[in-house]
Amino acid sequence: MDKDLEQSKQESRGWGGARPNSGPAAMVPTEEERAMVEKLSGFGLQQESIAAMVRDGIHLDTLRTHFKRELELGKAKANGKIGKTLFDKAINGDTASLIWWTKTQMRWAETQKHEIVQTTISINGALESAKNRVLSADIIDGVARELEAPSIEGVPLEAPRELIDAKKPSGEGLDGEGEIKGSDGL
Numbered sequence: 001m002d003k004d005l006e007q008s009k010q011e012s013r014g015w016g017g018a019r020p021n022s023g024p025a026a027m028v029p030t031e032e033e034r035a036m037v038e039k040l041s042g043f044g045l046q047q048e049s050i051a052a053m054v055r056d057g058i059h060l061d062t063l064r065t066h067f068k069r070e071l072e073l074g075k076a077k078a079n080g081k082i083g084k085t086l087f088d089k090a091i092n093g094d095t096a097s098l099i100w101w102t103k104t105q106m107r108w109a110e111t112q113k114h115e116i117v118q119t120t121i122s123i124n125g126a127l128e129s130a131k132n133r134v135l136s137a138d139i140i141d142g143v144a145r146e147l148e149a150p151s152i153e154g155v156p157l158e159a160p161r162e163l164i165d166a167k168k169p170s171g172e173g174l175d176g177e178g179e180i181k182g183s184d185g186l
Helices: 002-013 033-044 045-053 062-066 070-091 094-104 123-135 163-165
Strands: none
Touching: 033 045, 045 062, 045 094, 062 070, 070 094
């Protein structure tokens, strides 16, 4: 009872709340506006842009409140048309459409395999291997050559002593201790 009395006092004095017929008129969308919002939503326009095109521009919250169905329906219809076109292209063998369809609708994905291979290279081993390849093929400076054994004046060092003495003039050759002696008597 106290509430009724207080409410009647406020009404008579005009205090509190909005006055009757004050503020902007309530939004009542027309069928033309509803069709336009649905169409623009289907084209993929941002809601801010659509709100600016209704009447002289309405607030985004007003658009979402009064045109919620049209915003959703426009996007759904556009997605359906695009999906049908893509599906038709995929069925007719369009490779790009097939790839897109399998990735997005069938959750297929391209995967890459990465393998980690550990290799250990020994510098000494690599040098030894290279040396063996050079010696076996006798490749020096990119040209295959005959393997030349160390020699003195064309006589191999491992040659028997008789060969060395036969090739040299008298007085040259190996002395009794395996040293090379020359004509100067050294």
